[in-house]
Amino acid sequence: MLNAVPLPAVLTLAAALFCIGLFGALSRRNLIGVLMGVELMLNAVNINLIAFWRYFEPRYITGQTFAIFIIAVAAAEAAVGLAMVIAVYRHYVSVNADEVDRLRG
Amino acid sequence: MFQLTDIPRLLPEILLLVLALLVLGSDILERWGRSPSAQLERVKSSASLTAIGLGMVLAVALLQSGYIYQLPETAPVNFFTNIIRNLQSGGPSNEGAIAGVFVVDHLTMIARLLIIGAALLTSLLCLDIRPDAHPGEFYALIIFATLGMCLMVGANELLLAYLAIELTSIPLYLLAGYFRNNARSAEAGLKYFLFGAISSAILLYGMSMAFGAALNGVSGAANMNDLTRFNRIGAFTSSSGSLITMAMLFIIAGMGYKLAVVPFHGWSPDVYEGAPAPVTAFISTASKAAGFILLFRLLTETFPAMAGAPVLGDDAGGWTAVLAVLALLTVVIGNLAALPQNNARRLLAYSSIAHAGFVLLGMLAWAAAQPFDREQGLIALLYYLIIYSLTNLGAFGVLALIGQQVGGEDFAHLRGLSRRNLPLALLFTVCILSLAGIPPLGGFFAKFYIFMAGWQSGATWLVIIAVVMTIVSLYYYLRLLKVMFIEPTTDLSPVTMPRGIAAALTIAVVGVLVLGIFPNVILSVLEKV
Numbered sequence: 001m002l003n004a005v006p007l008p009a010v011l012t013l014a015a016a017l018f019c020i021g022l023f024g025a026l027s028r029r030n031l032i033g034v035l036m037g038v039e040l041m042l043n044a045v046n047i048n049l050i051a052f053w054r055y056f057e058p059r060y061i062t063g064q065t066f067a068i069f070i071i072a073v074a075a076a077e078a079a080v081g082l083a084m085v086i087a088v089y090r091h092y093v094s095v096n097a098d099e100v101d102r103l104r105g
Numbered sequence: 106m107f108q109l110t111d112i113p114r115l116l117p118e119i120l121l122l123v124l125a126l127l128v129l130g131s132d133i134l135e136r137w138g139r140s141p142s143a144q145l146e147r148v149k150s151s152a153s154l155t156a157i158g159l160g161m162v163l164a165v166a167l168l169q170s171g172y173i174y175q176l177p178e179t180a181p182v183n184f185f186t187n188i189i190r191n192l193q194s195g196g197p198s199n200e201g202a203i204a205g206v207f208v209v210d211h212l213t214m215i216a217r218l219l220i221i222g223a224a225l226l227t228s229l230l231c232l233d234i235r236p237d238a239h240p241g242e243f244y245a246l247i248i249f250a251t252l253g254m255c256l257m258v259g260a261n262e263l264l265l266a267y268l269a270i271e272l273t274s275i276p277l278y279l280l281a282g283y284f285r286n287n288a289r290s291a292e293a294g295l296k297y298f299l300f301g302a303i304s305s306a307i308l309l310y311g312m313s314m315a316f317g318a319a320l321n322g323v324s325g326a327a328n329m330n331d332l333t334r335f336n337r338i339g340a341f342t343s344s345s346g347s348l349i350t351m352a353m354l355f356i357i358a359g360m361g362y363k364l365a366v367v368p369f370h371g372w373s374p375d376v377y378e379g380a381p382a383p384v385t386a387f388i389s390t391a392s393k394a395a396g397f398i399l400l401f402r403l404l405t406e407t408f409p410a411m412a413g414a415p416v417l418g419d420d421a422g423g424w425t426a427v428l429a430v431l432a433l434l435t436v437v438i439g440n441l442a443a444l445p446q447n448n449a450r451r452l453l454a455y456s457s458i459a460h461a462g463f464v465l466l467g468m469l470a471w472a473a474a475q476p477f478d479r480e481q482g483l484i485a486l487l488y489y490l491i492i493y494s495l496t497n498l499g500a501f502g503v504l505a506l507i508g509q510q511v512g513g514e515d516f517a518h519l520r521g522l523s524r525r526n527l528p529l530a531l532l533f534t535v536c537i538l539s540l541a542g543i544p545p546l547g548g549f550f551a552k553f554y555i556f557m558a559g560w561q562s563g564a565t566w567l568v569i570i571a572v573v574m575t576i577v578s579l580y581y582y583l584r585l586l587k588v589m590f591i592e593p594t595t596d597l598s599p600v601t602m603p604r605g606i607a608a609a610l611t612i613a614v615v616g617v618l619v620l621g622i623f624p625n626v627i628l629s630v631l632e633k634v
Contacts, residue, residue, distance in 0.1 A: 041306035048313035056320035060330040073271045084295040091288035103375040
């Protein structure tokens with residue numbers, strides 16, 4: 001299996017996913033869309049870590065552990081983020097980032 | 106391996122965790138009445154428990170550090186000396202990191218004291234704030250964030266560093282958006298969260314690449330189980346290589362977001378303006394200080410081979426070159442953007458962006474050729490962070506009070522403050538002058554040491570620009586003073602000062618004065634780093 005897919009291919013996939021996520025997070029106007037972009041970026045990191053683990057040190061579990069921690073923290077972060085979006089929605093009746101602009105100088 | 110003898114070394118963190126659970130538990134488990142007076146009692150009990158608890162943790166940490174009193178070897182053996190001896194056995198030392206991931210050296214200890222002290226002042230500022238539904242959560246979140254920062258400054262491993270950052274950030278997002286019935290607070294929380302989440306992802310991507318570069322660099326059957334430790338990554342990676350260079354850039358970008366360094370500063374004015382004022386004080390001081398120390402550890406231990414030189418010339422390159430560019434942008438844009446502001450909190454937000462630039466300048470000294478200059482750079486950096494934290498806590502504390510009593514932080518609300526409450530205006534003046542860098546206040550010496558360290562390390566052009574920008578900054582700082590002392594006002598009703606805020610402001614201002622007039626008091630401690 002290791003020979004079937006070379007490491008650079010996996011890393012390229014992760015890099016592409018990261019770029020898509022970053023582009024989504026920066027360009028989407030919808031706040032939920034921004035959160036989805038962030039999740040893509042975090043998953044790109046997970047792919048990276050798992051790939052490095054699998055191809056370099058399958059006997060040790062550092063990379064795997066790291067990825068599991070990231071998944072857990074990302075869940076906590078998403079919970080906080082969605083709660084914040086709901087709090088903002090109650091005031092602005094919108095989840096469009098352009099309309100949430102009461103703070104500006 | 107984690108050993109039982111490591112427990113005293115982690116004592117401040119353990120105490121903070123216990124305190125946070127205690128604050129949460131005492132609020133949940135007690136049956137509070139519905140009447141307003143019972144609810145007020147509830148808020149007061151959480152607030153004072155937090156303030157007293159943080160004070161005790163600070164006292165234990167101070168005793169443990171041995172900076173004020175070090176138990177002599179020849180002390181008689183009795184009950185009290187045994188307690189102190191056991192405490193100080195966990196004090197700062199050059200022993201290895203706990204379980205390989207958490208270092209307790211003088212840098213960690215000093216940063217811990219700074220952070221717990223800042224949290225104590227924040228909790229004093231919060232004594233008179235009225236969180237609506239569940240006050241225990243508000244205060245417990247402050248303590249959890251403090252715990253995260255304490256872990257951050259000692260972290261020596263990528264995973265712990267990431268978890269510490271998240272343990273700091275998630276409570277801070279919640280605190281910034283805590284007054285969810287207030288649209289501005291909710292918006293500030295959301296903006297802080299969105300930028301923070303993106304920056305965490307960027308930082309993590311850099312971390313994963315650093316991990317990969319270390320795996321790639323290690324050869325043979327060396328122990329590969331600890332390749333997320335900073336110094337192991339540093340040992341197995343070379344000075345050039347696209348993977349490690351990318352890792353460095355991503356890590357600097359991710360940390361730059363957290364530290365509000367230009368061009369990653371977009372969130373900070375909005376968050377500083379919209380978040381509850383004591384929380385702004387906390388975000389702008391303790392979390393920034395912790396972030397800088399983590400960035401320092403990351404750069405010096407993970408990428409020691411890529412330090413480069415901050416001078417403009419053939420040998421420019423490495424992370425100091427990146428930091429030099431960021432510092433330049435931060436100092437210039439932070440100060441210029443502060444000029445047209447009409448809201449005092451936004452103005453201070455841009456001023457703290459500018460101050461982050463000065464701190465970066467201190468970090469450049471790590472590339473100096475002489476070890477002496479490197480040490481001086483680190484000392485200057487710590488001194489700057491301490492003075493800056495005290496000053497900013499004072500300044501934002503005053504604004505918290507004004508926001509509470511006058512109803513806003515625009516210049517119009519500050520007008521004629523000297524006639525409405527002279528002591529408050531004087532305290533604010535000291536903070537503002539210290540931020541501007543007027544001798545004999547702490548801010549002057551802090552800037553002086555930073556400039557000296559930057560000059561020694563060879564970043565002369567940067568120091569010259571920073572000095573010019575300091576002069577520019579006088580304009581907007583003095584504008585604040587002019588509004589307070591000279592501009593006329595129709596509303597002359599006095600502004601009262603609640604006891605908690607008064608205590609916090611007094612501590613901060615006395616600290617700025619004492620550390621400014623007698624910098625030796627603290628420099629002798631900082632030299633241990």
